Amino acid sequence: MANTLKNNLVPLTVFVIAAWFYHKAQKGAAIIAKPVGSLLAELQFAVNGSNYIKYTAPGFFLNPDKLNPDNTVNDRLWLKAMYMAHEKHEQFIEQLFDPNLRLRPEYSVLIGQIVDEGSIATALKG
Known part of the structure; x- marks a missing residue:
């Protein structure tokens, strides 16, 4: 041994x-x-x-597949792409999501819809 x-x-x-x-x-x-x-x-x-792809008009589709069941963003790459696609998207995203990237309750009606200035205003009116 x-x-x-x-x-x-x-x-x-x-x-x-x-x-x-x-x-x-x-x-x-x-x-x-x-x-x-x-x-x-x-x-x-x-x-x-x-x-990089730039949108000519501000607005993006709030895809339900990009959110968890508790409405937090589950795809950070998608979020980054939306930030970079148009200058106004940063303002939209900051308004729609809290610091933990959870969709604010008043904007839950926008899931599966186009997010732009008009749809945000409509969601706020209820």
Whole structure:
């Protein structure tokens, strides 16, 4: 038994050290990958001449699939896209949602509807 342990100690130690380095490299790659990916996307936008989608008129569809049953936003990427689609959307979103991103009760009638200045005013009138 002692002889087997003695013969396998060096390969086992090398394996453990290699696994530790691999784990550290994976963590380091994950930290670097997101900023590099974002930079490459921006570079692609510049090279292709494409850009973020901008709406010509303010307003967006308040998709029920983007809300949890308690009316909190469950899709942060959708929310970010709506912020970026038109300058007025930030004002709409700040008015519709509380700081916890829960839809305010008076605006629940807008779920599944187009959200714009007119529909917000209509929802406030009841």
